[in-house]
Amino acid sequence: MPEGKDLQDLQERLAEINRHEMGDTDVSQMNSNTQKEDKKMENATDASRKPVVAKERETGQMAESPSGPVGLDVGTTHIVIAQNEVNHIKTTKQLNAFFTIPKSKFAKRILSNNEILYYELGDLFYIIGYSADSFANMFNTNTRRSIKNGILSTVEKEGVSVIQAAVVSLLNKPKRFGETICFAVPGEPLHGTGSVLYHESIIKRFLSHMGYTPISVNEAMTVVLSELSDEDHTGIGISLGGGMCNVCLSYLSFPVITYSLQIAGDYIDTMVGQSVGEPATKIKLIKEHELDLGSEPKDRVMTALHIFYDDLINKLIDSMQRVLSSTDQIPMIANPIPIVLSGGTAMPKRFTERFTKTLKNYKLPVEISTVRLADDPLNTTAKGALIMAMTEAE
Ligand SMILES: Nc1ncnc2c1ncn2[C@@H]1O[C@H](COP(=O)(O)OP(=O)(O)OP(=O)(O)O)[C@@H](O)[C@H]1O
Numbered sequence: 001m002p003e004g005k006d007l008q009d010l011q012e013r014l015a016e017i018n019r020h021e022m023g024d025t026d027v028s029q030m031n032s033n034t035q036k037e038d039k040k041m042e043n044a045t046d047a048s049r050k051p052v053v054a055k056e057r058e059t060g061q062m063a064e065s066p067s068g069p070v071g072l073d074v075g076t077t078h079i080v081i082a083q084n085e086v087n088h089i090k091t092t093k094q095l096n097a098f099f100t101i102p103k104s105k106f107a108k109r110i111l112s113n114n115e116i117l118y119y120e121l122g123d124l125f126y127i128i129g130y131s132a133d134s135f136a137n138m139f140n141t142n143t144r145r146s147i148k149n150g151i152l153s154t155v156e157k158e159g160v161s162v163i164q165a166a167v168v169s170l171l172n173k174p175k176r177f178g179e180t181i182c183f184a185v186p187g188e189p190l191h192g193t194g195s196v197l198y199h200e201s202i203i204k205r206f207l208s209h210m211g212y213t214p215i216s217v218n219e220a221m222t223v224v225l226s227e228l229s230d231e232d233h234t235g236i237g238i239s240l241g242g243g244m245c246n247v248c249l250s251y252l253s254f255p256v257i258t259y260s261l262q263i264a265g266d267y268i269d270t271m272v273g274q275s276v277g278e279p280a281t282k283i284k285l286i287k288e289h290e291l292d293l294g295s296e297p298k299d300r301v302m303t304a305l306h307i308f309y310d311d312l313i314n315k316l317i318d319s320m321q322r323v324l325s326s327t328d329q330i331p332m333i334a335n336p337i338p339i340v341l342s343g344g345t346a347m348p349k350r351f352t353e354r355f356t357k358t359l360k361n362y363k364l365p366v367e368i369s370t371v372r373l374a375d376d377p378l379n380t381t382a383k384g385a386l387i388m389a390m391t392e393a394e
């Protein structure tokens, strides 16, 4: 690591570049110019040839060339890959975050010496994944995100190449050209902005470029596929992630109703941070390590976390009541159906109990038998996507 004046100089230059990058983006051009998009895709493909300059220590994994179908979850916070091994499903993940620094021999030496995951594009080094988090912490600033509220960010011009590089750090080209890869896409946001179609098409294109046959599956449907096999895949799957809550009512494996709300873990971090005057990154850490929704909150941060968790749960169940009540598509289901909760935001202690208690204040047009937490909430979507990929590849 650099020391003294070197470190200070580098810090200042990096902070300046990151400020400049954030404020210098033309959103309208990104959405309207397809030629430019094609160019970006080429750049992304170029970048993907050389992104993993250093080993990824945090996951302990090197990218593999899979010899079977693959499940992929490109989430706001994490990118997760699931593959079928002899007796179990193997998952690997990467943080979906990045941080840029200006190219220089000095910076290159720092990155290489510290085994930081990065690639080069234009006159910048793009540090990605868990490495970006460590690097941003070192400079006391935040990482940048290629996905915002579940959908490809409109303010990050190079978001696609960042996602691709992060995927490539976990997954190589398939051993067999045209191998099936199933990736999760969000449901249409109820009140949101951003295009799911655009997001889905861009991911599909780079997976095709890698030599896969990509198939998309709704994120909340993956929860049903992974967790409700004993119930004939009939029930409600909910994925509560970083940027979104996704909901799917499935009847005998058919996703009858799907939608998303663009609020989840990031919303809680931001709202709590604003309420108590602390950075969202600090709130996130406290939330992930200390929150127990079954115990009396003992300080301001905990009180605010309880308040905004309740706010999120109420908004979510309220949306379910409104959406399910306003459709005539719900099939006649003889028996009560289960709800399965997954995603990182469903992980605090006693979340399921809190959700169940709040549910009693609402009247859904379908009867609910049980509410339960998925076995492995951070990996449920990738596992469900793998199940879909294996079925499609048969
Ligand atoms: N133990 C925990 N307790 C509370 N929150 C957690 C915990 N672990 C992770 N989270 C939160 O879960 C979120 C990330 O969850 P997940 O990886 O399921 O999201 P994602 O799939 O990347 O995002 P999305 O589905 O919204 O696009 C973050 O907000 C993170 O702070």
Ligand SMILES: [Mg+2]
Residues within 6 Å of the ligand: 073, 075, 076, 219, 239, 240, 241, 242, 343, 381
């Ligand atoms: Mg998710």
